Amino acid sequence: RKEVEQDPGPFNVPEGATVAFNCTYSNSASQSFFWYRQDCRKEPKLLMSVYSSGNEDGRFTAQLNRASQYISLLIRDSKLSDSATYLCVVNKKGGSYIPTFGRGTSLIVHP
């Protein structure tokens, strides 16, 4: 099993749709979790951190389920500008904290 797994997609949705991505991780000792967004030929940028209690930022909601070892990202009212690849990141504890990225889920929002 890969350390961090994501459905690569692409998810092809119309504007205004609600779309959800999941990300599973294998290391139960993982400490922290993030969603990053990467546009084509650009660097990844933080979208949001994922807290145990779940958190929301505008149209975006992130959830963590430690028992089942997955995190999710929900995007409501999709915009054309949401088209990007969404990367799940899990920090696992080694000698230091090691960030492990998922392969990313591609989202295409069409008119």
Next chain:
Amino acid sequence: DTAVSQTPKYLVTQMGNDKSIKCEQNLGHDTMYWYKQDSKKFLKIMFSYNNKELIINETVPNRFSPKSPDKAHLNLHINSLELGDSAVYFCASTPGMKGAPQYEQYFGPGTRLTVT
């Protein structure tokens, strides 16, 4: 006011050559990273330095050698380049000590390396 910068942005070179990529951050962060993103877009950590000390060294061929002259700079030198080294290399930094997990990473714009 660039936060994390990398040079060069593009690098085209022949197999067998030696090349370096430079990274600088002006954020005052303690920890810096090198990542490789291959053609399948998989972003994989290679190295991490915390205040000039190597703290993460993943399974990377020893043709790759990082060097951190000070905590604001992390360079990557690659010897005897191979076709499989073609990828985008990203530098990143984070304020956490030893990559403390609660902090986000800030990425540079990437260096697109093509080995012919």
